[in-house]
Amino acid sequence: MKSIITRVTINTCHETELINITDKVHSEVKKSGVLSGTVFVMSLHTTTGLTVNEGLPDLEADIANYLQRLVPENYPYRHARFLHSDGQMAINAPSHLRGALLGFEAFFPIEHGVIVCGGRQTIYFVELDGPQERTYLIQILGE
Amino acid sequence: MKSIITRVTINTCHETELINITDKVHSEVKKSGVLSGTVFVMSLHTTTGLTVNEGLPDLEADIANYLQRLVPENYPYRHARFLHSDGQMAINAPSHLRGALLGFEAFFPIEHGVIVCGGRQTIYFVELDGPQERTYLIQILGE
């Protein structure tokens, strides 16, 4: 059984942003030569998300906007004080909460060397506290 | 290592609906002859969900009702205009958002040829934009 792990680093541009990583995940599976197995995709951060939805710019905007409304910025969060471990103020409790609701990982089966998914299923890395340099990971498990 | 992929097509009957697919997933695992491994279950759509909860009709109604309240129908969503790619009006932004919150997949270990799960853990395919014909997928990975 092969396990091929790829780390992909990207630079996000906005505070909240959906980045379409579908092509990268599909191409890594093809490149791996794995014919049968499962691909796992995950973010390595706690103020980001990973989600699957239809690949339409309108929906990307609706998802970003909805998350911002669902978890308000103005609330007396406890995670809102100077953090000695970070050397700065913690002001991103809403980012952590949005990530908790959205989730940070997804998997897809691999069959005949390609990912099995629905025709509209687009994989998004979701920045929730940007802009920042971020890393997500693709693991291809199979043979 | 075996990878057995089964696509299951169902017809949903309501706009929002929880469909208990537990027996189907358990029986596919037994039928596969795989004694040890993992089963992955996922929806192939972007206006559906897949969730695990206790198998009670009261709770199914509460979950459906809560999702409808949490993501309101009446909001100036951007995904609300004529889509040339679909040849019709996009009016289902709330369905996409409900799916994003609920998630669309789950996994369970397989041990001694049966799924390991809690006694109350019931697997639901969740229609969020029905009624429609829908497909979910079961992958059994193991040996």
Add this chain to the structure above:
Amino acid sequence: MKSIITRVTINTCHETELINITDKVHSEVKKSGVLSGTVFVMSLHTTTGLTVNEGLPDLEADIANYLQRLVPENYPYRHARFLHSDGQMAINAPSHLRGALLGFEAFFPIEHGVIVCGGRQTIYFVELDGPQERTYLIQILGE
């Protein structure tokens, strides 16, 4: 391919509570001797969650508090009547709904015998209807 399944029983102390299980998951992976594969972690209950976030007490309190606000206690839920199957009143619809939003499982790749995750990614078992005795499961799949 090895599949090692460990059930871990814990006693929770509060109605809503985030319990850091990161060290246990990492140590089970090391103990297993599996060098390459995937670890799956899941709760076996339907009024609990499993989530990954930064390991800060402030954030634990914010997540618990946010879930309680997002799913209100006072609503005419249908799951609020005498259940003959349980011999008691069902009064925990909000616990089930919070669990549905949070999710109940997570996976991480294993590389060179250790879990691959982000430096801040802390694994939490989340009690949503405590205090109770609870069990979560760790499956290590690989070789």
